[in-house]
Amino acid sequence: MFKQTKKMLLDTLFPIQCLLCRKDNVWICKKCLDKIEILSLQVCPYCEKIEMPAGKICPRCKESLLGKNKIAPVDNLVAAGNYKDVSHFIHLLKYRFVSDLHMPLGKILVKAIIENNFPLPDLIIPVPLHKRRLRWRGFNQSELLANYIGENLTPGFQIPVRADMIVRKKYTVPQMKIKNYSERKKNLQNVFVLDEEKAKFIRDKEILLVDDVATTGSTLFECGQVLKANGAHKIYACVIARQEFKNVL
Numbered sequence: 630m631f632k633q634t635k636k637m638l639l640d641t642l643f644p645i646q647c648l649l650c651r652k653d654n655v656w657i658c659k660k661c662l663d664k665i666e667i668l669s670l671q672v673c674p675y676c677e678k679i680e681m682p683a684g685k686i687c688p689r690c691k692e693s694l695l696g697k698n699k700i701a702p703v704d705n706l707v708a709a710g711n712y713k714d715v716s717h718f719i720h721l722l723k724y725r726f727v728s729d730l731h732m733p734l735g736k737i738l739v740k741a742i743i744e745n746n747f748p749l750p751d752l753i754i755p756v757p758l759h760k761r762r763l764r765w766r767g768f769n770q771s772e773l774l775a776n777y778i779g780e781n782l783t784p785g786f787q788i789p790v791r792a793d794m795i796v797r798k799k800y801t802v803p804q805m806k807i808k809n810y811s812e813r814k815k816n817l818q819n820v821f822v823l824d825e826e827k828a829k830f831i832r833d834k835e836i837l838l839v840d841d842v843a844t845t846g847s848t849l850f851e852c853g854q855v856l857k858a859n860g861a862h863k864i865y866a867c868v869i870a871r872q873e874f875k876n877v878l
């Protein structure tokens with residue numbers, strides 16, 4: 630009851646309008662949403678240079694990983710749109726707490742997954758927040774996006790979403806604030822963990838990792854690493870956009 634009154638009051642004080650054309654009662658109207666470009670050309674998740682269908686690893690990066698006796702933490706990565714087209718919405722979702730924006734943004738992700746012939750997963754896992762950050766924001770934006778994808782990617786069939794698999798055990802400086810590539814990587818080392826008891830839920834599974842934005846990809850790679858170390862078969866990852874990273878040494 631209180632929640633509804635509060636919502637009504639907020640809607641009267643701050644009426645919802647399309648952020649792009651001011652049409653009433655919607656954050657991004659269908660017409661404007663359809664105009665946001667979905668990227669159909671994806672690049673290798675590691676070198677970010679070679680165009681690869683469905684954002685697979687390019688042969689050169691694959692070889693280089695093999696040479697170092699490493700397995701790829703992420704097998705495919707899809708970035709749905711251009712950062713400049715969607716960054717404003719992501720910012721409102723994360724820092725102005727407009728949680729309803731997860732729906733149009735989720736729609737963009739679903740579209741990109743389908744249009745890029747991205748492999749369908751058995752299970753969807755959002756990148757977790759530290760509990761302190763979760764308390765501050767009140768929701769995990771990646772979890773909202775993951776739930777949207779789980780419900781809408783395959784109509785009539787829900788793909789399970791598990792937000793409780795990976796835990797972010799250390800509170801870290803937001804990646805956004807670190808300007809150096811190796812510092813970013815170091816910042817996330819041993820941050821994500823998976824309870825041994827939960828390994829049975831991911832063993833031999835093809836998993837879709839969901840995050841809002843990727844820059845160097847470190848967060849997704851760290852999560853993928855933890856999942857593969859615990860028996861996951863394939864890791865696909867999707868983000869709304871990939872932000873260009875300017876390394877400052």
Ligand SMILES: [Zn+2]
Pocket residue numbers: 647648649650651652657658659660661662
């Ligand atoms: Zn509009």
Ligand SMILES: [Zn+2]
Pocket residue numbers: 673674675676677678679686687688689690691
């Ligand atoms: Zn590559």
